[in-house]
Amino acid sequence: MADTDEAAIHMPSQDSGMHIDTDLSDETQDFRMLNSISFLTDGSQQTLPKRGEKDFEPNPTLFQADVLSASRQAMHNALSYPRLHHPKTQVIGVFAPNGPAPPRSAQKLDTITEESEPSKPAGTGMGIHADACVYVSNPKGQYFKSIGQADRWNRVWLLPEEALYLLERGSLDIRWPCSEVGCADGDETEDSGIPMSLQAAHAAFMGRSGLTSERFSVYTGLRRLGYTIVRAPGWHDEEESADSSESEPMSLEKPQSASLVGIFNQLLQWLYRPSPTTALGPVAGLGIHRSYDNIYRSLSIIPWYDPTTSSSPPPRATAPYRVVFHIYKPSTAFKKSAPPAPDFRLAVVNARTHTTFPTSSQLGALLESTPLDPPVGEKMSRQLYMRLRHGYRNVILAVVDEGVVSYLRIADSAFGKENIYKEKNTRGNKGPWRPRPKGR
Amino acid sequence: MDIEPTLPIPISYIAGSYFLFSIDAVTYLRREHHICGVLSGTLPQIPQQNVFLGLPLKLMPEEARLLVEKGVACIVDEVKVQKDGMRSLMEEDRKKYLRELESQGQHAMRLQNDRKEQQREKALKKIEEKKAKAKARKSEPLPAADGPSEGSVVDLFANDQGPDQTSRRSSTAAPYGTVMGVTPATSYPPLPYESSAEQRLPLPDVPSSYPLFAHLHSEGYFLSPGLRFGCQYLAYPGDPLRFHSHFLGVSAEWDEEFDLMKIVAGGRLGTGVKKGFLIGGAEKTEDGAGDPSSVRTFSIEWGGM
Numbered sequence: 001m002a003d004t005d006e007a008a009i010h011m012p013s014q015d016s017g018m019h020i021d022t023d024l025s026d027e028t029q030d031f032r033m034l035n036s037i038s039f040l041t042d043g044s045q046q047t048l049p050k051r052g053e054k055d056f057e058p059n060p061t062l063f064q065a066d067v068l069s070a071s072r073q074a075m076h077n078a079l080s081y082p083r084l085h086h087p088k089t090q091v092i093g094v095f096a097p098n099g100p101a102p103p104r105s106a107q108k109l110d111t112i113t114e115e116s117e118p119s120k121p122a123g124t125g126m127g128i129h130a131d132a133c134v135y136v137s138n139p140k141g142q143y144f145k146s147i148g149q150a151d152r153w154n155r156v157w158l159l160p161e162e163a164l165y166l167l168e169r170g171s172l173d174i175r176w177p178c179s180e181v182g183c184a185d186g187d188e189t190e191d192s193g194i195p196m197s198l199q200a201a202h203a204a205f206m207g208r209s210g211l212t213s214e215r216f217s218v219y220t221g222l223r224r225l226g227y228t229i230v231r232a233p234g235w236h237d238e239e240e241s242a243d244s245s246e247s248e249p250m251s252l253e254k255p256q257s258a259s260l261v262g263i264f265n266q267l268l269q270w271l272y273r274p275s276p277t278t279a280l281g282p283v284a285g286l287g288i289h290r291s292y293d294n295i296y297r298s299l300s301i302i303p304w305y306d307p308t309t310s311s312s313p314p315p316r317a318t319a320p321y322r323v324v325f326h327i328y329k330p331s332t333a334f335k336k337s338a339p340p341a342p343d344f345r346l347a348v349v350n351a352r353t354h355t356t357f358p359t360s361s362q363l364g365a366l367l368e369s370t371p372l373d374p375p376v377g378e379k380m381s382r383q384l385y386m387r388l389r390h391g392y393r394n395v396i397l398a399v400v401d402e403g404v405v406s407y408l409r410i411a412d413s414a415f416g417k418e419n420i421y422k423e424k425n426t427r428g429n430k431g432p433w434r435p436r437p438k439g440r
Numbered sequence: 441m442d443i444e445p446t447l448p449i450p451i452s453y454i455a456g457s458y459f460l461f462s463i464d465a466v467t468y469l470r471r472e473h474h475i476c477g478v479l480s481g482t483l484p485q486i487p488q489q490n491v492f493l494g495l496p497l498k499l500m501p502e503e504a505r506l507l508v509e510k511g512v513a514c515i516v517d518e519v520k521v522q523k524d525g526m527r528s529l530m531e532e533d534r535k536k537y538l539r540e541l542e543s544q545g546q547h548a549m550r551l552q553n554d555r556k557e558q559q560r561e562k563a564l565k566k567i568e569e570k571k572a573k574a575k576a577r578k579s580e581p582l583p584a585a586d587g588p589s590e591g592s593v594v595d596l597f598a599n600d601q602g603p604d605q606t607s608r609r610s611s612t613a614a615p616y617g618t619v620m621g622v623t624p625a626t627s628y629p630p631l632p633y634e635s636s637a638e639q640r641l642p643l644p645d646v647p648s649s650y651p652l653f654a655h656l657h658s659e660g661y662f663l664s665p666g667l668r669f670g671c672q673y674l675a676y677p678g679d680p681l682r683f684h685s686h687f688l689g690v691s692a693e694w695d696e697e698f699d700l701m702k703i704v705a706g707g708r709l710g711t712g713v714k715k716g717f718l719i720g721g722a723e724k725t726e727d728g729a730g731d732p733s734s735v736r737t738f739s740i741e742w743g744g745m
Binding site: 031054055056057058064067068071072075076078079080081082083084085086087090092165167168169170171173174176180181193194195196197198199200202203204206207211212213217220221224225226351352399400401402403404406 | 679
């Protein structure tokens with residue numbers, strides 16, 4: 001009964017049978033519920049508490065005041081929990097403010113052995129993303145399966161969002177480099193021994209190389225839920241999205257292909273096709289009508305948009321309506337060296353600076369930048385509604401309002417491709433008008 | 441228990457957003473000034489969930505502005521503070537800071553070891569009890585059930601003692617030292633708490649809905665971003681920890697013309713979630729600026745006749 005407020009919002013959707021589970025993170029939770037978890041017993045009890053009951057409005061009773069102060073105390077305790085690193089499992093990273101660089105020992109070696117390349121430009125030649133800014137010399141732990149890039153000195157380089165996320169969750173101890181703390185003898189990227197605080201890490205990494213706080217909210221939010229999330233080529237505004245190359249129009253089988261029956265049908269259609277103008281006389285024409293299909297076909301005089309035909313050249317997706325993240329479900333096998341095709345593509349929008357829904361051309365360009373993903377599969381071919389919902393291209397918009405994130409799925413549905421009048425005839429066998437599933 | 445941080449509280453301005461990193465500041469502002477913000481960090485104790493979140497606390501520009509106008513807080517250019525502060529850190533301060541961290545780490549390690557010790561004792565006690573029980577059972581003349589029950593007891597021992605022994609071994613060996621690494625939440629120390637004048641930033645830019653925000657806040661409401669319910673602010677009658685929100689607030693200019701459908705949509709949504717749809721704005725004064733003291737608000741409910 002505690003969640004009547006949120007339950008009410010789902011009331012109208014009861015008939016559809018599609019229940020959206022109440023999202024606990026939608027509302028501020030009572031931190032007293034956290035007290036039941038004993039944190040220090042090494043992860044033996046990792047289940048989340050149930051939501052607490054809330055009161056309707058404040059009253060001057062002592063009871064309510066006590067409950068409230070207990071809640072606040074619980075929140076205080078939970079939030080002041082320290083980030084500790086046991087020496088056995090401690091993973092140490094070092095902040096490299098100038099981007100990836102070879103270690104000092106290697107630099108020296110380079111200059112001694114071959115003096116032709118005294119100073120390589122940062123990031124290049126190492127195979128490391130130029131935006132990476134923290135390196136970890138002892139990458140231990142499961143996180144590094146999907147996070148970071150290794151160089152040839154066995155160090156793993158982290159992008160700012162990866163470093164900040166790991167530090168926030170207490171899995172990484174990032175150190176200031178000697179150059180930033182005024183060590184006289186220090187090298188650019190050597191460990192100074194001074195740990196970066198949460199505050200310092202935010203100041204250093206937020207806003208670095210395109211990482212806005214909105215993007216970071218989305219990144220951590222999805223990481224916490226277990227998704228694997230990596231930067232997409234559209235991360236930087238100036239870069240051309242490489243995704244568009246994937247989106248070559250698939251050779252879909254044209255309706256009524258060159259089979260004998262098809263030719264016969266076309267001939268029939270040509271025979272019975274009424275005059276294209278409707279100014280004089282009825283739309284369906286006065287000819288002989290042998291089937292309802294022909295009548296319906298002649299009635300469909302409104303032009304419709306076919307998402308499978310992509311305009312060339314595809315329009316350029318402009319910020320913020322660009323794919324900036326590729327998302328993989330926890331069940332998808334992810335390999336850092338060869339990431340598979342993402343399960344979702346995501347664009348991040350700041351609700352404060354973009355208060356209106358994107359225009360058709362913005363959305364169109366965004367969808368065009370994603371590869372064609374037609375509704376194929378056993379379930380899709382049976383259910384019209386599923387096909388429409390899935391669409392031919394899809395993208396996820398993450399709308400962020402000051403730290404609160406909403407996810408919207410935008411799909412390019414092809415209503416024009418779904419001929420309702422044919423639905424009855426083609427039930428059971430696959431209609432010839434539907435794109436044939438291509439093995440992808 | 442009620443900690444009072446030194447005023448003004450520094451609000452960190454990083455890449456266009458306003459953050460608080462000190463838990464004392466967060467609880468103080470919540471308790472005394474009804475400013476909740478949005479927790480946006482990961483809780484290190486339970487990191488794989490989104491229900492309970494941790495520091496830092498993200499403040500809306502409206503909240504930051506309100507606090508600065510009240511004289512409770514000031515806006516600090518955190519990036520500059522960190523860069524300049526760390527660069528000019530004295531050798532002495534650095535050593536002192538590292539010593540402090542070390543003692544903190546040692547303390548944490550001691551606490552954890554104590555807890556482990558207690559747990560081990562508990563586990564040992566359990567095993568002893570089980571042993572005693574098993575012995576008692578064995579002495580009973582039950583030849584048929586004897587074999588399997590003994591086997592299961594042995595298994596239990598193996599399971600219980602396995603991890604226990606390894607932990608004992610590792611704790612006695614302890615080749616890694618006795619200090620926990622600590623990642624502090626805030627940067628003071630080693631940096632100073634007070635900011636110098638050139639590190640401070642002017643008042644935050646706020647949207648035109650600020651008069652409504654300030655008005656509702658002055659009436660004792662707790663406000664949070666309203667994206668989840670398609671409005672600008674969710675207004676709670678008390679601390680959102682304990683109360684549901686009552687209003688979906690949307691701001692409008694005094695002479696602004698808007699679609700009637702906006703009211704219908706807002707009113708229906710609000711009624712659907714048992715909240716009132718609230719629309720309000722500041723009355724225009726002669727000089728054209730919206731005055732927070734002259735805000736008028738209207739609450740709309742779907743009649744459902």
